[in-house]
Amino acid sequence: MTRYRKVFSAFHNIYRLVTTFGDIQNFATGICRLYRSAFRADKVVMVCKNISSAGFLKVRLENKSQYIKKGGLSVLGRIEKQILKQQKEIISNNRLIYPFVFTDVLGAIYIKRSSKIKSFDEIEKKWFLSLCEEVSMGLKVFYSFHEQQKIMVSYIKSLSRFLNQYVPTSYLHTKPMFKLIKAMGKIMKLSEAEIKSLEYASTLHDAGKIQVPSGLLKKDAPLTDEEYTLMTKHPRKGIELIKNLEILKPAIPIILHHHERYDGKGYPSKLKKDKIPLGSRILAILDTFDAMYFGRPYRKERPMHEIEQELKKQKGKQFDPKIVEAFLKILKRKSIRKYLKSSPSKLSVTGKHQ
């Protein structure tokens, strides 16, 4: 009975692995573990197309060791090349091999029991074939999702370029900001997904300003009450523009609350302290830093020592003190200073390039 249960749960786990839409390495490792457990295999090898590059990914589980290799054709062994080329399963007593094909070849798997005494029986062979059909479809869905994600990312980039032309005051300098977001993510132990959402939010946080009159955006004097009220609507208007894009859903609360203040005097919800989403608390500091460091069309850039002082002054007022501390640590790093100084955005602002 146990083995029936293991195979049934394997089917269910494939579905879970597919719908998690994680990275391909975790997906392939998860699939290999699942086969090892369902078929009591001594060796499981899976090869598939790598998402981030044009090559392949190979995962091998053997006894207690796990081996992962990424690269071009050289990653593939003789059997894997043969199976991908012939696109035909090989079913023997102690070795089961299957090419994952769904319109085109997506990868292959083979499992092995080391001794002939432990041959796979007929039921296991049938299970293996059904499970492989399921994985083929799962892989196709997985790749399609990532393909769609690539399209969405290029859409976000175009949208951000358009925003930069229409609302230059809202523009964050993408490359240095992403560098800072990655460093902050590491120091604050954010997950890959949280870092990605923060990157998207930093790109589109002021998208709602597209509905604010441009005269108001360019105004460099204190705003009237009426103007201020109009301006405070831009986070909500921004999320209206992107709320139907699945990939951007985690970025919505970050964008909505990027003007909240740690002391509760911000907008739109006057949230205080930890009630403000962590991503918004980080983005608030990055947004201010970007404006001070790179300047804005109507505001001059400021030297680093002044920026540091200003950030310290706003600890517990505008900003979360812990995040300010983490950010100041990052700004102290020589590598970050050098990167910021040499960033094309900085050079073009100061006119030192060419």
Ligand SMILES: [Fe+2]
């Ligand atoms: Fe904003």
